[in-house]
Amino acid sequence: MLPDPQRFLAVAGRRIARAEGAAQVVRELCRSVVPELADGAFVYLEDGRPDRSEPLRLRLDAAPAELGGAMGGMPPDTASVTPDGVLARMLRCGRTRGAGPAGPDTDEALRELLGKAPRLPRGNRVLLAPLRAPDAVVGVAVFLRRPDREDFVDDDIALADALSAQAALGVREATAIPQVRPATALKAPDEDRLRYVGAATRRIARGFDTDEIVLGLCRAAVPTYSDAALVYLRDPLPVGDERPTGPAVLRLRRTDRMKGPGAEGLVWPAETVDDEQDDLDASDWSEVVPGGALAEVLRGVRPVFADNSPTRAALSELVGEDSALNGWAGTHAILAPLRGRRRVTGAVVFLRRPERPAFEPADLLVAAQLATHTALGVDKAVLYSREAFIADRLQRAMLPHSLPRPTGVRLAVRYLPAAETARVGGDWYDAIPLPGSRVALVVGDVMGHSMTSAAVMGQLRTTALTLAGLDLPPQEVLHHLDEQAQRLGTDRMATCLYVVYDPVSHRITVANAGHPPPILLHPGGKTEVLAVPPGAPIGVGGIDFEAVELEAPAGATLLLYTDGLVESRLRDVWTGIEQLREKLAATAQLTGPDRPPPLEALCDEVLDMLGPGDRDDDIALLAARFDGIAxxxxxxxxxxxxxxxxxxxxxxxxxxxxxxxxxxxxxxxxxxxxxxxxxxxxxxxxxxxxxxxxxxxxxxxxxxxxxxxxxxxxxxxxxxxxxxxxxxxxxxxxxxxxxxxxxxxxxxxxxxxxx
The missing domain is CATH 3.30.565.10 (Histidine kinase-like ATPase, C-terminal domain)
Incomplete structure (x- = not known):
């Protein structure tokens, strides 16, 4: 089993997701699993079936030469899948299976795929992983381990299954938009043009922010539809019903052109390429002059050819009068306004090189579809970003700007929003000085991710501050918070941990409302998940909360956190809590038993346990070092x-x-x-x-x-x-x-x- 499977899966998944084209997806899949998960891997992909009723045929897409020596021969170049065979049944099932005594069906499926010649490792050291997209089987991957390495375990099979599923989506996506050379781009019947538009708009719609949407447009257009594309957007982009003031300025957000593998023999005019930037030579910005040629084209909304004086002037105004791209006039250039729900937000230029076949009138309809979906996507992305910005500012404004410096305890805090921009949560933390030099430590988490969650968080935090000022026992504070949550609404629920530390008696009093338990790092390096009654979340109603009193020795460190630190789609909360406890113990060993780790560095080390796939929720972390008073x-x-x-x-x-x-x-x-x-x-x-x-x-x-x-x-x-x-x-x-x-x-x- 891998030491950190969550991090491995996140990194490997990101590499596969970034791959362009089926061949690169397969290469990234193999590079990701070898040597961490497996010692060898090869992949078969579907070998094109015009008629889906025909038997599935597979072709070998990736297999290193050294694999043949280990197996006593290379895998066959092609394989036919018998519809009623074991291999077909496993491919339809879509789940990764191991070979050996525990998987006799897998052994039979491997024989159908590879024949009898290859020599495979014995035991559960071979995995057969179907590449199944939501609508079809696109191939199969085989992962192998050396005989001197341990067998695959269930966790390894789960990782292989997840990566194979992601690779299948990448292969399916790559084959959805046919990678044809621009020479014959979209010369097929209308049915093929519609199929292309559907695949291209789906690719654009997957963008999360403006940059991803523009990237999706360029990748969908080049090289299938055009040889090059330039995308200009207004700067700044208007939001919602805002009326822009001043002249409209379009800034170049992205250019793309056919280059690299697949572009052999395609000659670009030297004057059209900026050698330093390896990009098209075009103006970085353009001011839209009211009444000018560009303004008239943008007002017309529909894409146009640059085949007459007004449209050529509009293209020149956009890309710059000195740009060599002005030579691509006529039907080799399309200028398409990007009009959102209320106004034009930019323009896109599609170009084909002069020696290539020109655009046809039907291509204007394709350009209109691409431009419309891009403009609507940009509109949504801008609104989404503004809402996320407001919600994030609202949440941060409701959190403490700084922590107090109470007697006998040192504090450190970290707050991290969720990795997804608009996933605003309701996590909060607080440190409240109390009479008698005591301090209340509070960490809470409102359920949900929305503006409402952030607002409820602010109300509950304010209530907790007021109740703490009355010096109520921890269980009473939670009881009144529960009543307040019910007054806010029937679906207002939150978890909360309330701890009171007394530096004179060196003791803490803890009450819990459905929150993950705190972890205590003792002075000698021992770590302990404190046994506190879990309680019910705030807002359930009718529940008595219980408080426990525990020792808090001088030099100990108490860690309070929200579930975003220990729970994600890749691990359950108790697995995460155990990993956090182990991380604290390992960090304490670095400084030795006589010296606790620095508090700020400890918080940073704790956050390092997060993998790229572990940021599904926002995280609040509050660490308290108990110095006490002698x-x-x-x-x-x-x-x-x-x-x-x-x-x-x-x-x-x-x-x-x-x-x-x-x-x-x-x-x-x-x-x-x-x-x-x-x-x-x-x-x-x-x-x-x-x-x-x-x-x-x-x-x-x-x-x-x-x-x-x-x-x-x-x-x-x-x-x-x-x-x-x-x-x-x-x-x-x-x-x-x-x-x-x-x-x-x-x-x-x-x-x-x-x-």
Missing amino acids: PSDVAYWTLDPDNAAPGRARRLTRQALAAWDLDDLTDTAELLVSEIVTNAVRHASRPIGLRLLRTDVLRCEVGDDVPQLPRLRRASPDEEHGRGLYLVNRLARRWGTTRLGTGKNVWFELGGPAS
Whole structure:
């Protein structure tokens, strides 16, 4: 079995998909499987059947010479498939099968295909892979392994099956548009012309963006329909109902001409080719002058020959007055406007070399079909790109622009959109500071890929921020999120993981709503998928969520992620989670057991496990390195709400800072602690909590049982009170207030030990 089958399949599939022509598809298939998947491969393709009722005949298309020596002879050049034979039955089935004891039918099918002469490896070291397109069998591939190599396993057979299916589509596509030389292009009856138009427009329609659509037009037109093609589009392209302002400018987006293999003996006029660019000599842009010849042709919508003065002038205005392509006038040049739903978006020029047969009047209809489908495709691509851009901006605007820097924990985050441009998802992440130097870590995923998913994500994230500010337990936060999702609609569902980390107690509290479980990387390099109750997704309703409390040792790293990181069309979620755990363990070994890997580099290493085929969904990744706060850096006292409390608070603060060697902060800390405790004494009815934390800063927290939050205001000269928070605001590095379930917490920070 291959070490990384997903990556192998993605890379090999991409090579096959880029191939042009049946022969290149077959070559790329063989190059992809040898030597990673197999040690040898050869392919038979269908040998043309004008009458589909005749028996299928196969011809050998690709077989390296060294294969003959290993097999005791080359495979036969042709083979006839008996309609009721085993080989025919396997080809109709379309599934890859192994040979040997587990596949007696495969052995019989190989004998029908190859005869008795070839010597094949024993055991399950031979695969017979039908090349079956959706509408027909186009061939068969045979993959072999050496006798000293292990047998093919089920995963290998699945890979061979997937690659063979993709190769079959490529071969079928290549044979759909006949690769004829331009000398006789489209000289067949109307039926052949219609068949060509159908295949060409399907090829254009497969384009996902503007560049792919234009490429599809050029590849469909050259060399079957014309010897060269030039495509001009408006710059910028109008979107939807937008009315362009200013003069229309057409920019050259792509040119294509017949060259390379298959063009032997075809001579291009030297002055028509730019030697540096190896491309046609034409102007890069053209401004459409109102009332000019080009404007009149574009307004007419229909393709025209450059066989009269106005159309020749239009061609010259488009490609440039100095271009040698102007010599290709008459019926050797067609100028076709690209008109979308509402307006002209460009123009395409089809050219045949002067020594070739000219276009016929019926070819104008073909040009009209190609131009219409291209223009409509460009319209859709522009609208699609604009929608994707808006949705992506909307989603990113709803995500945090930066992460906080809470005490006792370091954070790193990654967000990757899906590989397909318009697949906007609903993944989100957050890190929310909580009272008591705690922090809430949140990762969620709204189900679906649309603008609606992004909008729902923003609403749920805002709700989670509000609930976290109330300092609710994690399970209660998920419960209220569930209620909010139901209020948004019956089909609004999401998964969410909510973790609260306390750096003082070195513990985390985790609640889960149908989300993939977090993974903990221990200081020694051990990795662990945390056993947390899975819960039901948010929006289901009527489900109680459960929270668990776990140890979070100093130096450990917690990884929260969405399912896009571990799940794709090529692997299930639990396989991906196990691969992620192994990736974390391997990364930790690089730095050794005494030193955890850097957090940012760890995130990058995790994302490296993604193959090209693993980006079906957007990905949110949140990593937290738990530094914690040592008990020696924490001081806590309980004060009675009486007049002696401020004096005692000053004295305790002075003693703690002296023990921590922070004498330079003593005066400021005493003053601010005294002001906040004095304010608490005036309103509290229960004991007051005072806590000092020493990290990179000195943090002071005062808690009481009064839920009303104090407000910063400027006291008038004759008032005796109201100046405490003003002093805190002027002297503290940072400060804030937080409402608790049983009161409030007022905190401030002063410069750290370095000061």
